[in-house]
Amino acid sequence: MMNDRIAQRCICCNSTRLDKSPAVLMPFVASRVFGHEPVEITAEWGLRDLRPGMAYTLCNSLQCQECGVLFLDYRFCEREMQQLYQGYRNVEYTRDRERFEPGYNQANQHYQGRADYLRDVEAWLVPRIVANPAVLDWGGDSGINTPLLERSRLTHVYDISAVEPVAGVVAVSLEELREHRYDLVVCSQVLEHVPDPLALLEQLAPCLGDDTLLYLEVPREALMRQHSDSHKLAGLKRHWHEHINFFTEQSLRALVARAGLQVQDSMVLDIDLGWRKSCVFGLTAKRARA
Numbered sequence: 001m002m003n004d005r006i007a008q009r010c011i012c013c014n015s016t017r018l019d020k021s022p023a024v025l026m027p028f029v030a031s032r033v034f035g036h037e038p039v040e041i042t043a044e045w046g047l048r049d050l051r052p053g054m055a056y057t058l059c060n061s062l063q064c065q066e067c068g069v070l071f072l073d074y075r076f077c078e079r080e081m082q083q084l085y086q087g088y089r090n091v092e093y094t095r096d097r098e099r100f101e102p103g104y105n106q107a108n109q110h111y112q113g114r115a116d117y118l119r120d121v122e123a124w125l126v127p128r129i130v131a132n133p134a135v136l137d138w139g140g141d142s143g144i145n146t147p148l149l150e151r152s153r154l155t156h157v158y159d160i161s162a163v164e165p166v167a168g169v170v171a172v173s174l175e176e177l178r179e180h181r182y183d184l185v186v187c188s189q190v191l192e193h194v195p196d197p198l199a200l201l202e203q204l205a206p207c208l209g210d211d212t213l214l215y216l217e218v219p220r221e222a223l224m225r226q227h228s229d230s231h232k233l234a235g236l237k238r239h240w241h242e243h244i245n246f247f248t249e250q251s252l253r254a255l256v257a258r259a260g261l262q263v264q265d266s267m268v269l270d271i272d273l274g275w276r277k278s279c280v281f282g283l284t285a286k287r288a289r290a
């Protein structure tokens with residue numbers, strides 16, 4: 001378990017070879033997590049050694065020089081994660097975020113409804129799993145974007161946001177999900193948000209049976225696409241928001257191996273969202289045989 005408030009090691013491969021560069025934590029995240037508000041330092045403060053100007057929550061961008069993962073140095077605790085994601089994208093959350101990011105509500109309309117690219121994910125997954133599977137979506141919000149939603153005999157979602165599940169989806173607790181056997185466990189667009197991705201995979205691994213397929217999906221962030229294989233990205237990443245981990249393929253594979261899982265297949269999927277182009281990296285894994 002990673003206990004350091006400020007990461008001292010790579011979150012994927014555990015290396016201590018980290019490149020570092022200053023950045024800011026975006027005010028919405030700093031407000032929800034730390035209760036910080038941006039503040040203007042003025043002459044009235046009477047501080048001899050500080051220059052007047054806006055002060056924001058400082059942080060560092062770290063990049064592992066072994067596996068290339070780029071990440072925020074702050075590692076939030078469980079309570080801070082709860083504060084950040086409570087009621088994700090509901091009315092109160094949106095109002096709070098709109099305060100720091102005018103226009104967020106408008107932009108957020110793009111996230112209503114089921115994402116179109118899931119058809120491509122499903123087409124890739126279907127030949128790899130049994131028909132009519134039992135599916136668990138780990139961190140799947142309401143289940144709106146759970147793959148194979150209407151083609152599964154059962155869809156469970158485990159999520160900290162406590163959002164109401166959509167029709168056909170059952171929200172389960174950690175205790176409840178441990179009592180089930182799933183054919184497919186999905187953890188999509190989650191690892192880029194969490195402070196300790198290894199701990200998450202280690203928590204998830206015991207829920208996998210011998211034949212359970214795990215599907216992991218993370219964004220291939222624009223910065224990583226534009227500079228693939230570069231280990232000099234810390235100085236190019238000047239702000240951090242919800243996504244606190246920018247993975248490379250190598251880093252994700254290192255992480256999966258450390259969690260005792262074996263990669264089966266992987267894919268890169270370009271996505272045209274209409275309003276912007278995007279890209280994801282997906283892989284399937286199983287529990288490594290002892």
Ligand SMILES: [Zn+2]
Pocket residue numbers: 010011012013014015064065066067068069251
């Ligand atoms: Zn690493």
